[in-house]
Amino acid sequence: GENVEQHPSTLSVQEGDSAVIKCTYSDSASNYFPWYKQELGKGPQLIIDIRSNVGEKKDQRIAVTLNKTAKHFSLHITETQPEDSAVYFCAANFGNEKLTFGTGTRLTIIP
Amino acid sequence: DTGVSQNPRHKITKRGQNVTFRCDPISEHNRLYWYRQTLGQGPEFLTYFQNEAQLEKSRLLSDRFSAERPKGSFSTLEIQRTEQGDSAMYLCASSRTSPLSYTFGSGTRLTVV
Numbered sequence: 001g002e003n004v005e006q007h008p009s010t011l012s013v014q015e016g017d018s019a020v021i022k023c024t025y026s027d028s029a030s031n032y033f034p035w036y037k038q039e040l041g042k043g044p045q046l047i048i049d050i051r052s053n054v055g056e057k058k059d060q061r062i063a064v065t066l067n068k069t070a071k072h073f074s075l076h077i078t079e080t081q082p083e084d085s086a087v088y089f090c091a092a093n094f095g096n097e098k099l100t101f102g103t104g105t106r107l108t109i110i111p
Numbered sequence: 112d113t114g115v116s117q118n119p120r121h122k123i124t125k126r127g128q129n130v131t132f133r134c135d136p137i138s139e140h141n142r143l144y145w146y147r148q149t150l151g152q153g154p155e156f157l158t159y160f161q162n163e164a165q166l167e168k169s170r171l172l173s174d175r176f177s178a179e180r181p182k183g184s185f186s187t188l189e190i191q192r193t194e195q196g197d198s199a200m201y202l203c204a205s206s207r208t209s210p211l212s213y214t215f216g217s218g219t220r221l222t223v224v
Contacts, residue, residue: 006153032211043115043202043215044154089153093211097167098144101153 002027002094006102014110019080021105023090024072030092033073034099035064038087047088048075077107085109115216117203123222124193131189132219136205143186144213145178147171148200157201160186193223 003026013019025033031052036044050057050064050073057064063076077084087106091099116135124130136143141162146154157176158168162183172178175193180186190197200220204213 004153034211034213036215041217043117043204043217045215046213049212091153097142097159097211098156098169099154099211099213100156103153104151 002092002100004090004092004100004102006090006105008105009103010106010108012108012110013080015080015082017080019075019077019084019107021075021088021090021107022072023074023092023102024070025092025100026071027092027094028068028071029095030071031095032093033064033066034091035062035075036089036091036101038089038104044089080109082109082111115203115205115214117201117216117219119219120217121220121222123224126195126223127192129189129191130193130221131187132201132203132221134186134188134203134205134216136185136203137214138184140205140207140214141183142206143180144204144206145186145188146202146204146215148202148218149198154202157188190221193221195223197221198223 006023034049037047038044061078066073087104089104090102118133144159145157148154156169158178160180175191178188200218202218204215
């Protein structure tokens with residue numbers, strides 16, 4: 001079936017340290033993997049995405065890596081700041097128009 | 112356009128009542144999606160439109176749910192005979208012709224009492 005697993009469910013890191021969130025997906029046909037950030041009372045905001053023909057993508061302090069063989073992808077945030085505190089969701093599509101989301105990671109940056 | 116607009120932001124209704132939510136997508140986006148998010152979970156797909164055509168519906172969308180996008184612009188999601196299990200955040204998203212790069216709205220939080 002179409003399934004995305006996300007770990008950890010909560011993560012606390014010291015300001016300035018790095019944070020890593022991991023997701024695995026069930027279907028090798030998946031070809032698009034976005035990451036969303038959701039702040040309290042707001043809708044999810046796309047922060048970075050990667051397609052299956054690329055192994056890594058970076059945008060300033062945020063990077064995503066994809067391992068198609070192992071069917072997992074990860075979000076890396078470096079030099080974390082208090083404003084990075086939020087819930088982060090990974091997602092994948094399974095050859096159709098919809099996204100299947102993970103269950104989220106609550107990231108807390110400790111000042 | 113400043114983004115995807117959803118109204119109302121919050122809705123409290125009694126069980127058994129009907130409710131309707133509205134979504135105004137980014138104007139040049141021809142794809143529109145509805146998702147539902149319950150507390151502590153990721154969004155779950157409900158349905159999507161390409162222009163005015165409803166192309167896919169999830170099994171989550173029971174007969175009590177109906178969505179429309181009459182002129183390929185704004186969309187409405189109606190829930191009839193609401194149940195407590197319908198309490199959730201209802202999210203709308205839109206995208207350009209190239210799908211999946213969604214822009215989400217801020218959602219409508221429904222509470223059924």
